[in-house]
Amino acid sequence: MENITRRDLLARATAFLAAGAMSGFCPLRVTRSWAYNKTRKERNMKLPAARSTGEVSLEHAIQHRRTIRSFDSAALSLHEWAQLLWSAQGITGTGGFKRAAPSAGAFYPMDIYSAIGKDTVEGASAGVYHYEPKGHAVIRVSEGDLRAGLARASLSQMWMAGAPVNFVITAEYDRITGKYGRRGIRYAMIEAGHIGQNLFLQAEALGLRAGIVGAFDDKDVGRVLGLPKTHEPLLIMPVGYGR
Template sequence: MTSIALPKPEPRGETSVERAIATRASRRSFASTSVSIEDISQLLWAAQGITHVQDGVKMRAAPSAGATYPLVASLEVPSDGCPDLEAGLYRYDPGNHGIEPVLESSIHDELTRAALDQAVVGDAPATIVLAADEERTRQRYPDHGRRYVRMEVGHVAQNVHLVCESRELNCCPVGAFSDAELADVLVLPSSLEPLYLLPFGNRPDER
């Protein structure tokens, strides 16, 4: 399977951070339109993208204890979810700002069932799923590594949510799902634990 390069992320938005915070809300409805590859690129960059290099370490967009970076971001796209992507499952590659195809057919129904048939997942044109290799952080911080990983996934989710707000996309973080079923749907190795779903999409016309 060939890696897919994403458009270069644009670090300068039209909405201030303060404005995005003030207007942020968990929005559970989506327009029946596909999302753009530019939106997907920007959100994955906000989640786990490289922002700078410090002491030889590629630093990412969200804080990570000791720069251990235990999180892995997957992208699920249903049929007609994005005009530039086939339906299926992808893994984000922060180093190359690209996505690696994992499954080249739709898993949307399976993902929705794993998320307890929540409409916010079933109706979304795309979903970012965050999973963690907790041991990466626990090796360095045996006493508090688990706590740090949970903090980090919250940082990442807020990044994604604020960028959604700045781009006038709807997003609703979801933490209710069957752990084992979701891990199976995402073809996760045993070292990775799914922690958060971030379904997103265009805003419906409310006029």
């Protein structure tokens, strides 16, 4: 992290929470997820097919990838959002289960959530969406624009809330520790890094920019977004057009 140490961020977060507690305002309000009341079919939104060709070379994307922390307010198209999700966890194998990022033993313990705002992705309403690799679709799991709450849960890195989409990469360790024991936790964390780099490079290839955030309170992120308790957030990637 540039210029800001983790200790600085923790101190700021503590001050912010203390101020909130004194004023009666709870910055880490628990969000009720409406979506679980609806049937899976009602909540399901099929995404446009991803492309496996593009205008930008891989070398260009690697050369120009940078962590950015300031975003234009322009919305992403549904295609751009879908393409980013595909790069993270899309099914790429002909057998119908291997994905864009590698996974130890092909157990795929990762899930991708997107926190989006009102009109920040064309054709999608504000909320938190779970990506379904099979079927290349999303399911809304929480409603409303929760990006500011997510930024507050990330030690008040409020710049995150300016990105049209915040991708949250989570791991469900049980899906991999059954086979690998504690070492499975290491494997899941490594897998998160692969997914993060795919998102970075796909964003560059689409003319978008990305940030990456590891400094957050795991439990608060889960509570704010309404994530299942077993889905542990490992990385957050704000993505949008650069300024």
